[in-house]
Amino acid sequence: MQRQALGWRQAGSRVVLVPTMGALHDGHRSLISLARKKVKKDGVVVVSIYVNPVQFNDPQDLDNYPRTLSLDKKICREESVDIVFAPNNLYKKDESVEVKEDNLTTRLEGVHRPGHFTGVMTVVAKLFNLVLPDFSVFGEKDFQQVAVIRRMVRDMNYPISILVGPTLREVDGLAMSSRNVLLTGDLRGQATVLSRAIELSRQSIGSRSVYLKRRLRRFIEKQPDAQVDYIEFVDTINLNPIKTVNKGSRILLAAKIGPVRLIDNGLL
Ligand code: AMP
Numbered sequence: 541m542q543r544q545a546l547g548w549r550q551a552g553s554r555v556v557l558v559p560t561m562g563a564l565h566d567g568h569r570s571l572i573s574l575a576r577k578k579v580k581k582d583g584v585v586v587v588s589i590y591v592n593p594v595q596f597n598d599p600q601d602l603d604n605y606p607r608t609l610s611l612d613k614k615i616c617r618e619e620s621v622d623i624v625f626a627p628n629n630l631y632k633k634d635e636s637v638e639v640k641e642d643n644l645t646t647r648l649e650g651v652h653r654p655g656h657f658t659g660v661m662t663v664v665a666k667l668f669n670l671v672l673p674d675f676s677v678f679g680e681k682d683f684q685q686v687a688v689i690r691r692m693v694r695d696m697n698y699p700i701s702i703l704v705g706p707t708l709r710e711v712d713g714l715a716m717s718s719r720n721v722l723l724t725g726d727l728r729g730q731a732t733v734l735s736r737a738i739e740l741s742r743q744s745i746g747s748r749s750v751y752l753k754r755r756l757r758r759f760i761e762k763q764p765d766a767q768v769d770y771i772e773f774v775d776t777i778n779l780n781p782i783k784t785v786n787k788g789s790r791i792l793l794a795a796k797i798g799p800v801r802l803i804d805n806g807l808l
Contacts, residue, residue, distance in 0.1 A: 541625055541627075541670045541671060542669070542670050542671075542672070544623070545670065545671050545672040545673075546672065548584055548672075549672055553582070553583060553584050554578075554579040554580075554582075554583040554584070554674050554675075555579070555583065555584045555586060555671065555672065555673045555674055555675075556575040556576075556578055556579045556583060556584070556585055556586070556673055556674065556675040556676065556677065556703075557575075557586045557587075557588060557667060557668070557671045557673035557675070557676045557677070558571050558572055558575050558585070558586070558587045558588070558676070558677045559588045559590075559663075559664060559667050559676065559678070560587060560588060560589055560590075561589070561590065561591045561592065561605065561718065562589040562590075562591060562606075562607060562608060562609060562612045562626075562718070563605070563606040563607065563608050563612070563718035563721070564589075564608075564611070564612045564615045564616070564718075565708075565716045565717075565718065565720075566708050566716055567679060567681060567705075567707065567708040567715075567716040567717070568587075568615075569615065569619055570705050570706075570708050571677045571678070571679055571705045572585065572587060572616070572619045572621060572677075573619065574677055574703060574705045575675070575677045575703070576619070576620065578675050578677075578703060579674075579675070584622045584623065585620070585621050585622050585623075586621070586622065586623045586624075586625055586671050586673065587616050587621045587623070587624050587625070588624075588625040588626070588627075588667050588671070589609065589612055589624060589625070589626040590625075590626065590627055590630060590663065590667075591605050591607065592630070592659060592660070592663040593631075593659075594631070594655070594658075594659035594662065594663065595655075595656050595657075595659030595660045595663065596656075596659070597653045597654055597655055597656055598653075598801075600799075601801070604722060604799075605718070605719075606718055606719075606721050606722070609626060612624070612626075625667075625670070625671065630663060630666050637662075638658050638659075638661075638662045639658065639661035639662045639665045639692060639696070640658050640661070641657060641658075641661060641688055641691055641692065641695075643691075644657075644684065644687050644688050644691055644778075644779055645657040645658070645684075645688055647684075647772075647779060647781075648684050648770060648772055648774075648779070648792055648794075649684050649685075649794065649803070650684075651770070652769045652770060652794060657684075657685070657688050660685060660688065660689075661688060661689070661692050664676075664689060664692070665692065665696070668698055668700060673700055674699075674700065674701065675700065675701045675702075675703055676689075676700055676701075676702055676703070677702075677703045677704075677705060678702060678703070678704055678705070679704070679705050679706075679707065680704050680705065680706050680707050680805070681707040681708075681715055681716075681717070681803075681804070681805075682803070683790065683792060683805040684779060684792065686702070686704055687779055689702060690702050707804075707805075709735065712732050712735075713732050713735030713736065713739070714728075714731050714732050714734070714735060715734070715735065715802075715804045717802065719800050719801070719802065720800075720802075722799070722800045723797060723798070723800055724798075727765055727797050727798045727800065730763040730764070730765055730766055730797050730798075731797045731800075731802060733759070733760050733762075733763050733766055733795075733797075734760070734793060734795060734802060734804040735804060735806075736759075737756045737759055737760050737771070737791075737793060738791055738793070738804060738805070738806035740756065740759060741756060741773075741785065741791045741806075741808060742806070742808055744785060745785055745786060745787055745808060746784065746785065746786070747784070747785045748783065748784055748785075749772075749773045749781065749782060749783055749784065749785055752773070752785055753771045753772070753773070756771050756793075757771060760793075760795055763797070765797055765798040766795055766796070766797055767795060767796045768793070768794070768795045769793075769794035769795055769796065769801070770792075770793065770794055771791065771792075771793045772791070772792050772793070773785050773789055773790070773791055773808075774789065774790055774791075774792060775789060775790075776788065776789065776790050776807070779792075785808060786808070787808055788807070788808065789807075789808050790805055790806065790807055790808060791805060791806055791808060792805040793805065
């Protein structure tokens with residue numbers, strides 16, 4: 541991969557990377573089309589597909605994660621992706637270096653999924669060094685991840701511009717996610733409660749965060765199989781919690797719907 545990427549560099553091509561874990565859906569498609577728009581038809585669009593084991597804190601989650609490589613390749617072909625980079629393994633047995641961040645990752649997902657962001661940053665750093673892209677595209681669906689990657693790029697001086705695509709949703713509001721296929725039976729219907737909670741918070745501008753969080757937790761947990769991990773109202777720039785819910789702030793939330801852990805977020 542790196543030899544190929546060095547060739548592109550020498551030829552002066554612009555390269556854009558869309559990192560994914562596969563099981564591609566329309567949300568991924570939208571990031572790919574953003575990538576293509578950025579580098580036009582002469583640029584190189586690389587989609588990486590790699591279920592990164594070190595970012596899974598729950599072995600069950602890693603085992604159950606959907607893997608659909610041949611379908612993914614078909615989607616990439618339809619979207620005129622130039623290269624699908626789908627390595628079997630990116631780690632040596634005795635690997636002893638990782639990328640760690642000490643501020644933005646100490647909250648929210650970082651608290652509930654210990655080691656997750658270190659795994660994400662380490663694999664994204666590897667992908668950046670292998671693909672040598674000028675741009676890399678991430679989804680706003682993983683809002684904290686975008687903040688963490690931007691911080692890594694800033695602090696480690698990666699010469700890469702980060703582009704962010706909006707969250708694509710199903711018609712009933714559920715944010716598209718590779719994990720949605722695991723929502724069997726009536727779990728699929730219950731899962732819409734997350735986006736409905738975001739909508740509810742939009743109607744509650746001016747509320748004190750503590751009260752609204754309590755109310756939303758009750759609202760979500762009215763679903764028989766829903767259990768909230770966290771609900772937080774944050775400043776969009778630094779992800780610090782805010783006391784009063786105001787326009788321009790963001791709600792970030794995570795909940796388990798049966799065995800499936802989902803996250804979502806929205807601008808207020
Ligand atoms: P994943 O394959 O889940 O690791 O996601 C790969 C990229 O797609 C990440 O940058 C995600 O934020 C992004 N993504 C996931 N779901 C969506 C969605 N519903 N809309 C837009 N982007 C998404």
